[in-house]
Amino acid sequence: MTRRLFGIATAATLALSAVVLQAQGVAEPQVPKSTAVFRSTVDAIVVAATVRDARGRIVRNLKQADFSIVDAGFPRKIDQFFSGDAPISLAVLLDISGSMGVGGNMDRARHAVSVATHHLSDEADEAALFTFDSTLEQVVGFTKDLARIRRLSLEGTPWGKTSLFDAIAATAKVVADRENRHRAVLVVTDGIDTGSRMAPSEVSAIASAIDVPVYLLTVVHPLNHQGGVHEVFSADDRKSDVATLADLARWTGGSMRIASEPSHTVKEVKDLFAELRHQYLIIFEPGPQPGWHPLEIRTRNRDLVVHARGGYNNAPAPSGS
Secondary structure, three states: OOHHHHOEEOOOOOOOOOOOOEOOOOEOOOOOOOOOOOOOOOOOEEEEEEEEOOOOOEOOOOOHHHEEEEEOOEEEOEEEEEOOOOOEEEEEEEEOOHHHHOOOHHHHHHHHHHHHHHOOOOOOOEEEEEEEOOOEEEEEEEEOOOHHHHOOOOOOOOOOOOOHHHHHHHHHHHHHOOOOOEEEEEEEEOOOOOOOOOOHHHHHHHHHHOOOOEEEEEEOOHHHOOOOOOOEEOOOOOOOOOOOHHHHHHHHOOOEEEEOOHHHHHHHHHHHHHHHHOOEEEEEOOOOOOEEEEEEEEEOOOOOEEEOOOEEEEOOOOOOO
């Protein structure tokens, strides 16, 4: 099956000019000056946050008073706060590059897509399906008719070079335009990127700035997943100017998981959706200074762990405005 059978091509051209910032452990995102900021109004920053306890369990029923914001070292007042379940807008991004044809990874990926769509509600949620190799293609645009995605066989021979970070950046921009408060990109891939034109840190900055959590489900052969245990990857402590997939997920408020067996996929997707459905939406005014603003969302209970995007880019006002 050729790539064209997967759907209609969509443009994925992004102009970037980067500013390098440093953070603990790894290099902070290179922030494009032209990065768009997703806002509920002109003067508001929107952050979706999830909270887990020391045992990794989702924490529900927190109130606005339980949270605080540190924006570039300064506290910010929370203007609006939403909690509880809400409809989800999910873009599934399926890797169909040549490396996916090795070791049965394509079969694992198809199973993951099926599991993910069956965790969505036909009454409230919406989803879209994209594929990528050397280009990004829209198979099914956002729809509540989830059967359109579930009916797809997704058969075919993987081919082409992977442009993983390009595809994530473009898909995140599409998801950011959706009206649902709970939104995310789910990338199903073997994690091998061979064709991106952007640095991982640049793509992380784009996804963070538009507040779209990126979740990566990496499918691998069982021999490469010794023990088969539940793993949620975070960035390591080395200093580097090259970001990893785990860094990208962390900067956007998402996470990276690994699966080698069908049971792993079911467990990881179930945990992912528990996180998505119990996001807290925090809205506040941006700081006055233009440029990159590192963010820290805290709770009064220091034993809780907050997952949220790592910052936002406060674009300067256009000249003459």
